[in-house]
Amino acid sequence: MWKGRFSQATADLVQQYGESVSYDWRLYKHDIAGSIAHARAQLKAGLLTDEEFSSIESGLREIEKDIDAGKFEFSIELEDIHMNIEAELTKRIGAAGGKLHTARSRNDQVATDTRLYCREEIDTISKLIEDLQKALLGKAEEYADSVIPGYTHLQRGQPVTVGHHLLAYVEMLSRDTGRLADARKRVNVSPLGSGALAGSTINLDRQQIADELGFDRVTTNSMDAISDRDYIIELLSAFALVGTHLSRLSEDLILWCSSEFGFATLSDAHTTGSSLMPQKKNPDVCEITRGKTGRLYGNLVSLLTAAKGLPLTYNRDLQEDKEPLFDSIDTLKIALAVNAEMITDMVVNVDHCRAAASDPLLLATDLADYLVKEGVPFRSAHELVGQAVAVSVETKTPLDQLDLTKVSEHYGATAKDVFNLETALKARTNPGAPSIENVRSEIARWNSILG
Ligand code: ARG
Numbered sequence: 001m002w003k004g005r006f007s008q009a010t011a012d013l014v015q016q017y018g019e020s021v022s023y024d025w026r027l028y029k030h031d032i033a034g035s036i037a038h039a040r041a042q043l044k045a046g047l048l049t050d051e052e053f054s055s056i057e058s059g060l061r062e063i064e065k066d067i068d069a070g071k072f073e074f075s076i077e078l079e080d081i082h083m084n085i086e087a088e089l090t091k092r093i094g095a096a097g098g099k100l101h102t103a104r105s106r107n108d109q110v111a112t113d114t115r116l117y118c119r120e121e122i123d124t125i126s127k128l129i130e131d132l133q134k135a136l137l138g139k140a141e142e143y144a145d146s147v148i149p150g151y152t153h154l155q156r157g158q159p160v161t162v163g164h165h166l167l168a169y170v171e172m173l174s175r176d177t178g179r180l181a182d183a184r185k186r187v188n189v190s191p192l193g194s195g196a197l198a199g200s201t202i203n204l205d206r207q208q209i210a211d212e213l214g215f216d217r218v219t220t221n222s223m224d225a226i227s228d229r230d231y232i233i234e235l236l237s238a239f240a241l242v243g244t245h246l247s248r249l250s251e252d253l254i255l256w257c258s259s260e261f262g263f264a265t266l267s268d269a270h271t272t273g274s275s276l277m278p279q280k281k282n283p284d285v286c287e288i289t290r291g292k293t294g295r296l297y298g299n300l301v302s303l304l305t306a307a308k309g310l311p312l313t314y315n316r317d318l319q320e321d322k323e324p325l326f327d328s329i330d331t332l333k334i335a336l337a338v339n340a341e342m343i344t345d346m347v348v349n350v351d352h353c354r355a356a357a358s359d360p361l362l363l364a365t366d367l368a369d370y371l372v373k374e375g376v377p378f379r380s381a382h383e384l385v386g387q388a389v390a391v392s393v394e395t396k397t398p399l400d401q402l403d404l405t406k407v408s409e410h411y412g413a414t415a416k417d418v419f420n421l422e423t424a425l426k427a428r429t430n431p432g433a434p435s436i437e438n439v440r441s442e443i444a445r446w447n448s449i450l451g
Pocket of ligand 1: 106316
């Protein structure tokens with residue numbers, strides 16, 4: 001493509017080192033769509049005849065079909081997907097193919113392709129996140145009123161319901177789709193026409209190209225447009241955070257499925273056995289998800305690092321944007337899909353959950369609240385209940401069986417009524433709190449949001 005200036009062929013190792021077509025071939029549809037829009041603008045500018053435009057368009061469509069069918073031979077001598085397609089077009093249609101690159105550079109071309117690709121994948125991933133939300137919501141509905149301990153520091157804290165616990169993940173994931181929708185606005189901008197870095201002396205209608213490709217607007221600084229990878233970094237960051245959420249869910253499920261907790265059982269289809277220990281049923285999907293989250297973080301850090309020292313504008317380092325992006329997208333798509341399936345098939349062992357939540361110590365805070373209602377300042381109430389807990393632990397008497405009136409005069413005859421899980425949950429009616437009515441109305445709200 002640049003033979004004019006060179007008298008030596010590119011060394012084999014340089015070709016191997018620098019090629020990207022082995023992975024950026026996946027941009028072929030976006031590259032072809034971008035080229036057709038660019039050619040149409042050339043037609044409008046009088047740079048192509050109708051016949052030339054038609055042969056470019058149909059030539060590109062033929063190439064697309066061949067790539068779809070796996071019949072296209074990519075060559076690393078042509079470095080990347082852009083040059084592979086352009087060279088093949090010229091081979092097929094002759095001189096008109098050589099006009100396609102007028103007023104364009106691979107720099108604005110690759111930025112365009114990658115933005116189109118990101119836009120498509122944002123939509124796919126957002127849908128997969130919603131599918132997982134629906135799976136969690138379905139389970140939340142099934143176990144809306146199953147009580148379970150809520151933890152802080154992995155120590156039993158206060159009772160909640162399984163529904164409330166699972167809806168927490170629905171919330172996290174909705175922030176994720178929100179972040180993706182926001183990032184999409186910055187992705188959906190057309191850099192085509194920015195050229196190598198300084199536009200072109202041949203001015204094509206950039207808005208027409210943007211409209212054809214479904215971009216919201218055109219970029220406004222050619223130097224920024226071709227060197228900007230913020231939109232990928234933002235996505236990798238949003239993906240990393242989805243990973244964080246999936247990883248926390250995984251960790252919860254790993255605990256829930258342990259014999260020690262016994263709160264949930266995953267289906268045989270979504271667990272694996274041991275090659276040695278016949279009794280094992282392992283939550284590998286959760287562990288793989290937790291592990292793969294490391295890759296999502298690594299991909300983000302890798303591109304942040306690649307971008308940080310680059311002078312304006314394009315530097316070949318930027319080719320290193322693709323593998324992290326592709327890897328995060330591939331990793332996340334399968335992680336979301338398998339987690340949705342696994343959650344759908346999960347069974348919650350409501351009796352175990354209830355037994356664990358029936359520990360009266362989980363209502364120690366409610367007992368302090370009772371004292372507050374009797375006029376005791378909260379700090380004193382906290383201390384009084386702390387003393388009662390100490391007596392309970394020392395005498396091995398469950399808190400709800402202690403004679404509280406002996407511990408402090410502030411406890412009245414109704415103090416013991418505090419130790420009723422149902423009333424304890426019922427009392428938590430403030431927005432966001434886990435009363436069963438609240439959980440049910442949250443489920444209804446999410447059902448109407450997610451459809
Ligand atoms: N394959 C290249 C990349 O992904 C395309 C842009 C090449 N531009 C250049 N000036 N060498 O970054």
